[in-house]
Amino acid sequence: MRKVYLDHNATTPVHPEVRNAVAPFLFNLFGNPSSIHWAGRDVRKAIEDARQETAAFFGCQPLEIVFTSSGTESDNLAIKGIAFRKGNAGKHIVTSAVEHPAVINTCRFLEGQGFRVTYVPVNRHGIVEPESVRAAIAKDTILVSVMNANNETGCVMPIREIGRLAREAGVLMHTDAVQAAGKIPIDWKDLPVDLLTFSGHKVNGVKGAGGLIVRKGMEMAAVIHGGHQERGRRGGTENVVGIVGMGKAFSVLRENMSDEVRETRRLRDRFEKALFDRIPDLVLNGHPTDRLPNTVNISFRFVEGEALLLNLDILGIACSSGSACTSGSLEASPILMAMGADPVDSQGALRFSLGMGNTDEDVDYAVESIEAVVAKLRAMSPLVRREAKAR
Ligand SMILES: Cc1ncc(COP(=O)(O)O)c(C=O)c1O
Incomplete structure (x- = not known):
């Protein structure tokens, strides 16, 4: 895999x-x-x-x-x-x-x-x-x-x-x-x-x-x-x-930080843009520009971050969710809550952080996998059905 x-x-x-x-x-x-x-x-x-x-x-x-x-x-x-x-x-x-x-x-x-x-x-x-x-x-x-x-x-x-x-x-x-x-x-x-x-x-x-x-x-x-x-x-x-x-x-x-950072930023920007281009209903968490060059935190509306994380893990993709499962219910990340983010959207938040060794192929594979998993989870999501009814 x-x-x-x-x-x-x-x-x-x-x-x-x-x-x-x-x-x-x-x-x-x-x-x-x-x-x-x-x-x-x-x-x-x-x-x-x-x-x-x-x-x-x-x-x-x-x-x-x-x-x-x-x-x-x-x-x-x-x-x-x-x-x-x-x-x-x-x-x-x-x-x-x-x-x-x-x-x-x-x-x-x-x-x-x-x-x-x-x-x-x-x-x-x-x-x-x-x-x-x-x-x-x-x-x-x-x-x-x-x-x-x-x-x-x-x-x-x-x-x-x-x-x-x-x-x-x-x-x-x-x-x-x-x-x-x-x-x-x-x-x-x-x-x-x-x-x-x-x-x-x-x-x-x-x-x-x-x-x-x-x-x-x-x-x-x-x-x-x-x-x-x-x-x-x-x-x-x-x-x-x-x-x-x-x-x-x-x-x-000290020798190569600027080259490393330039490459990581290029990959992160490509990754971020591809996700926003291909998947609807995403929310960027954090400042659009005053942000580390390797990090992107996104709420995937109508899905649970933990479910997304586990499904991506099955496909070999390691990322992180800020939410913690306490007594069977998902709690949104305190960081996102402190920013005044929507608590429901925040449950679908994942952090992706790139670095040494990541390649364009990694980005392509991750984007395709995320798109497929989000589509699968949204197809089963009661949140999507509720939203559709409300529209
Ligand atoms: C901002 C920040 N401070 C402190 C720490 C703790 O560092 P360490 O894992 O070396 O204890 C971390 C680790 O994630 C961090 O992100």
Whole structure:
């Protein structure tokens, strides 16, 4: 069976150069990077090289990077690290209604610890408006956390403007750039942001490594206490394979990101246009242009996203639905609900995210399959019959 992977926002295949770079660390380079003897020294060097490569990609200083296990851990470190350090100065955090659970649930945890959190709404295109953030900032606000790009819709947020107004108000700014990294340019040097989250497995690295860029000189609490790794900011023996792989992934991206992005955008645009040309009653979720170049989120009216997803899986097509099945009924994605999307239409929403390895043949096969499955499901759909009667 043909297999087409259109779920690169969930995770990405490991780049062949990453595979080659990490292989020695699964064989003879096994030392503990904290050991000062020969076995540790080469491994320490590899980690520091990865830090250099990662820093070169983002345009930050190597020592501004704290390696972690994931984007999730980096989000926790950023938000709790600031909350626990600056909690005496204020107990208010501003974030958005469309953040990843790694941010939302960290904020919810802090609400249980006596913090106040404002979840600012998004506009109907799924974008956080700087004015809403400005209005939410209060005297006791210590942190603004707004994602660089949304994982479900691909919407790119105006983090530069938001960072600027946070700075004017004397408030620290964190951005979750897990989805943005490698898809849109990020230049730490002139970004008015104090903390930035990234993750290795979203950029063709291996799973289990992420990082947080922390503006030089900034003080924050540690979340994982232990040894002195990462200059005391994150205890625990480093995931050498993950970090080396991530460093290589970023160095590959630095070389060829613009070509990769151009090709992915071409394929995504062709895919999106073909679907809208061939299938009636589709709704685009997210901003038409302020969107990651690889992502398209569409509501297929009169069908259930889960049914569509499973039927496409049978045909070898991997994509994602934001809806979750709770007690037998489908709940529309909280992200789409926050955008004010129609709850019934949103149950038929699927996210397609393209990336390394996708081809024109993949797009053709996916479009044909989706058209056929949507037609089949609509033929059985009570929603279609209801709509037809109403017309
Ligand atoms: C925007 C965003 N933030 C954070 C994460 C979590 O990253 P990780 O899987 O590395 O924990 C994800 C993963 O989907 C994401 O899309």
